Amino acid sequence: MLLVHFLIGWGGLIVGGIYGLVQGFAALLRAIDELFYRFRDYAVYEVIDTPKPRPGATAIFLASYSVEEIAAKLGRTSASTISSLKRLKRNGKAIETLSGGWYSNDAATPDAKILLR
Numbered sequence: 818m819l820l821v822h823f824l825i826g827w828g829g830l831i832v833g834g835i836y837g838l839v840q841g842f843a844a845l846l847r848a849i850d851e852l853f854y855r856f857r858d859y860a861v862y863e864v865i866d867t868p869k870p871r872p873g874a875t876a877i878f879l880a881s882y883s884v885e886e887i888a889a890k891l892g893r894t895s896a897s898t899i900s901s902l903k904r905l906k907r908n909g910k911a912i913e914t915l916s917g918g919w920y921s922n923d924a925a926t927p928d929a930k931i932l933l934r
Contacts, residue, residue, distance in 0.1 A: 853904060861901040862910055864890050866921035881918025 864887050869880040888898040902919055905911035910922050 850904075850908075853901075854908075857897075858901045858904050860891055861887055861898060862905055862921065865902075865905075865911060865919050866923055869920075881914045881916070881920045883918055887919070 865882050869882060884895050884898050884902070887902075888895050891898065902911055902913070906913060911919055912922050913919055
């Protein structure tokens, strides 16, 4: 009975308010991530998702893009490009190679090998 009185009174209002703030903050962070992906990261993703032929190869294998190549294609600074790549990596959409190159996680599938004509 005491719990019911607590939930009906100020205590319930406080608990509900805290719960609403936490859920609202989480939704806000998800919305910000979606906006960053839509307006900043998607262009970087499109570049690294495009297969890049290695010189002298008869098929396209995973040749990674450097940060400078991506920044030059998009006309952005290296710092901005690195930030986008880190967000894409955190979301599982980009893979960083040991040499510092980048390619799309989707390009890592067996379909990434395309014969050149």
